[in-house]
Amino acid sequence: MIYILEDAINGILMGSIYGLTALGLTIIFGVLKVINFAHGSLLMVGMYVALWVVSFSGLHPYLALIVVVPVMYLFGYCLQDVIIKPIFKAEKDVREPITVIVVTTGIWYILDNLTLLIFGPQYRNLPDNPLKGKMLEIGDMMISVPKLWGFIAAVSTAAAVYWYFQKTRTGRAIRATSLDREAASLMGINQYKIYNVAFGIGTATAGIAAVTLVPFYNIFPTVGVLFDIKGFIIVVLGGLGSMGGAILGGIIIGMIESIAPQFMTATWTEAIVYGLFLVVLFVKPSGLFGVKYDW
Amino acid sequence: MSFLEVNNIDVYYGDVQVIFNLSMKVEEGEVVSIIGSNGAGKSTLLKTISGLMHPAKGEILFEDSFVQSAPPEDMVERGVTQVPEGRRLFMLMSVKDNLIVGAYNSRAGRHMNATLEEVYALLPKLQEREDQLAITLSGGEQQMVAVGRGLMAKPKLLMLDEPSLGLAPILIKDIFQTVRKIADQGTTVLLVEQDVKHSLSLSDRGYVLEHGRIAMEGPANELLDDPHIKTAYLGL
Ligand SMILES: Nc1ncnc2c1ncn2[C@@H]1O[C@H](COP(=O)(O)OP(=O)(O)OP(=O)(O)O)[C@@H](O)[C@H]1O
Ligand SMILES: [Mg+2]
Numbered sequence: 402m403i404y405i406l407e408d409a410i411n412g413i414l415m416g417s418i419y420g421l422t423a424l425g426l427t428i429i430f431g432v433l434k435v436i437n438f439a440h441g442s443l444l445m446v447g448m449y450v451a452l453w454v455v456s457f458s459g460l461h462p463y464l465a466l467i468v469v470v471p472v473m474y475l476f477g478y479c480l481q482d483v484i485i486k487p488i489f490k491a492e493k494d495v496r497e498p499i500t501v502i503v504v505t506t507g508i509w510y511i512l513d514n515l516t517l518l519i520f521g522p523q524y525r526n527l528p529d530n531p532l533k534g535k536m537l538e539i540g541d542m543m544i545s546v547p548k549l550w551g552f553i554a555a556v557s558t559a560a561a562v563y564w565y566f567q568k569t570r571t572g573r574a575i576r577a578t579s580l581d582r583e584a585a586s587l588m589g590i591n592q593y594k595i596y597n598v599a600f601g602i603g604t605a606t607a608g609i610a611a612v613t614l615v616p617f618y619n620i621f622p623t624v625g626v627l628f629d630i631k632g633f634i635i636v637v638l639g640g641l642g643s644m645g646g647a648i649l650g651g652i653i654i655g656m657i658e659s660i661a662p663q664f665m666t667a668t669w670t671e672a673i674v675y676g677l678f679l680v681v682l683f684v685k686p687s688g689l690f691g692v693k694y695d696w
Numbered sequence: 697m698s699f700l701e702v703n704n705i706d707v708y709y710g711d712v713q714v715i716f717n718l719s720m721k722v723e724e725g726e727v728v729s730i731i732g733s734n735g736a737g738k739s740t741l742l743k744t745i746s747g748l749m750h751p752a753k754g755e756i757l758f759e760d761s762f763v764q765s766a767p768p769e770d771m772v773e774r775g776v777t778q779v780p781e782g783r784r785l786f787m788l789m790s791v792k793d794n795l796i797v798g799a800y801n802s803r804a805g806r807h808m809n810a811t812l813e814e815v816y817a818l819l820p821k822l823q824e825r826e827d828q829l830a831i832t833l834s835g836g837e838q839q840m841v842a843v844g845r846g847l848m849a850k851p852k853l854l855m856l857d858e859p860s861l862g863l864a865p866i867l868i869k870d871i872f873q874t875v876r877k878i879a880d881q882g883t884t885v886l887l888v889e890q891d892v893k894h895s896l897s898l899s900d901r902g903y904v905l906e907h908g909r910i911a912m913e914g915p916a917n918e919l920l921d922d923p924h925i926k927t928a929y930l931g932l
Contacts, residue, residue, distance in 0.1 A: 577786045577797045584784035589772030589801035
């Protein structure tokens, strides 16, 4: 019994990190109405940046946030501004532009292959990692410390972004644009700039997820793919565009992944995850926590 | 030179031409009505002035600058604000947030709190409802928010696209009274309406738009007495 509880807790913690990855995906989708297929690759880039910062400076792994967050924000901002925006403009009468999705897929391939070319296919880890295998003992339970920090990072990032969207001038403009871009531009909001900012924020949150992952996860060029697929499921499960739903959806997936193998062979877990995904799509297409409104 | 001048514009949706060689103008301080039946091109004209669409031919001048290719956010910054047809509120945002977003442009942003108080004074209902989501308001209340949100931008020229659409007669009176008050406070108003009687009675001048062309123009009281308008638009 105690092991199930331990697994459940570790599953919740890991799931919240999946949720943190999905958070950026859901922000970008909510504002641009585009599924960002490059999101896992952005996470991967964040992991390499974090690895590089830590190896280079010898700082504590979490201090890499100081560099990773602004670098990833700028990376996302420029990616949208230089590569995605022109296509968006060409397709501006299309509400959910398919070509933009094709472009994000292209970005995914380019980033993954570029990384493969530069860093090679081998798995990398943080050098002298102070968090490696670190456990918190609660009674008989062992809780992973880096995952616990990941959970804290996920919840506080979601809360901070939520606050930013509710209370700041740009945040309100982002919400307005996500609800009605044409009406937003009649309010004097430059929608393309808002897309840049939203993409930047989404990429920065992937960067935060990356920093929480590197202390206990292998870094390799295609590491993002795993998180991509989970991210899509979570976003749909939690409700497209819902930030709380992203974190909760992540936690649900994390729990299934950690508890189910206790009762059945591990290959079944994935079937359960996809099964749940399909059931939600059938029963409540707006997602478990999504608002049924237009999306 | 006029405050707003539209010279010989052609406007298309794809290959379909909707506005044909249209010219009109608005002087500072005026209330001007554009009337016309469904599909005449009234909304298209407003969208072209506000920068959501651009004319294929012709030019638009606002305060003596050419603006026919300016994007909507520029037009708002210059002082032209459109309250779109069908309200187009940010439905999942509170009434207050809708109003605050209205003051997004840099001219209006500086005076946001003062403007908010003016808008609440003009439309007291909005203050009562400020924390409610826009989607939960009645149609009339939503229209008030749309007008209030337009005012938050501190417009020099306020363009209203069918503010009376879908409202009960008593609310229609309210909304036209509000428009009159806005004009009396010194904002220039360009009003698109199908409610010809109400809109012309509060306007200085009017244009009649038919099939994308100006069919008639003149002082509002003369248009009200015109036999063609009486039969075609007033059903008399
Ligand atoms: N997005 C669009 N794509 C193609 N044609 C359009 C589009 N919007 C409007 N039209 C066409 O342009 C013409 C003018 O439309 P517009 O909306 O300007 O008319 P209106 O005078 O505002 O009518 P209403 O009183 O019904 O609002 C109509 O024939 C309409 O079918
Ligand atoms: Mg119209």
